[in-house]
């Protein structure tokens with residue numbers, strides 16, 4: 001985290017499987033000392049490690065996923081920066097019948113959104129590429145879904161790595177999301193999920209076009225630590241946000 005502070009980052013995003021395991025007495029002073037907000041809390045590890053899924057055919061797993069997200073919401077209230085809660089992989093996979101899974105997902109999401117209202121937190125839905133889930137892969141699909149759920153607590157997270165795989169045109173997808181006033185968060189990685197500059201995406205253009213149409217929320221680097229963690233932290237700033245004097 002020291003590196004983040006060094007390069008002028010304003011916040012940090014945490015992937016948290018189980019908020020019960022977070023020691024706030026250690027974390028809070030550290031964030032304060034480094035002057036970092038928490039931008040968002042990723043929740044997908046609860047699916048990857050424990051199978052908790054909002055769309056599972058197993059009612060216990062669905063209940064577990066909703067309860068876990070409630071616990072993420074409670075944690076969000078304790079952290080600086082009003083962090084969003086990300087619904088990415090915790091929505092699960094279809095187990096074969098996509099329309100049945102989507103019905104279960106919708107019912108779970110309505111409960112999650114009621115909780116979001118109760119705790120006064122905002123949720124981000126992240127379209128994820130087909131190799132990780134078969135439920136909601138593209139930005140236009142996610143927008144339709146968010147509109148259908150009709151909650152003012154639900155926004156869109158667009159991830160350049162997933163968009164590079166799934167979108168017909170990344171710029172059009174982002175303009176569409178901005179036109180719907182739903183885009184609140186962007187995950188940045190190059191096409192291969194390496195540091196900016198190590199793949200073939202024009203990330204500088206993506207960032208600049210978003211700023212041009214009024215995007216004023218978070219850009220969060222979500223990369224594999226390749227070629228190294230230090231290079232990821234540096235390139236995110238150097239390639240995309242460096243102001244030449």
Ligand code: LER
Pocket residue numbers: 042044088089126128132159187222
């Ligand atoms: C989560 O933000 C994400 O992008 C997924 O690919 C996690 O595996």
Ligand code: MN
Pocket residue numbers: 126159187222
């Ligand atoms: Mn992501």
